Amino acid sequence: MALSVYSGSLALRADGIHSFVDVVASVALIAGVYLSSRRRRISRTGSTRLRTSSR
Structure with missing residues (x-):
């Protein structure tokens, strides 16, 4: 970056x-x-798992 500022080269x-x-x-x-x-x-079957009821 310093060289580009010094040389003025946009590339x-x-x-x-x-x-x-x-x-x-x-x-x-x-x-x-x-x-x-x-x-x-926390295990994947822990309390954070969303459980749905089919009843």
Whole structure:
């Protein structure tokens, strides 16, 4: 980004922004995978499960 400001190149600035957005997306992906792989504190058949009555 600093080089794009110094040179005035819009293409370098766009590439820098694109790379930054890629890094943010990668961090979000890694965080999502980590959070989804954690062991659940409440079992899936626990009190949070919605039960419907057929009567």
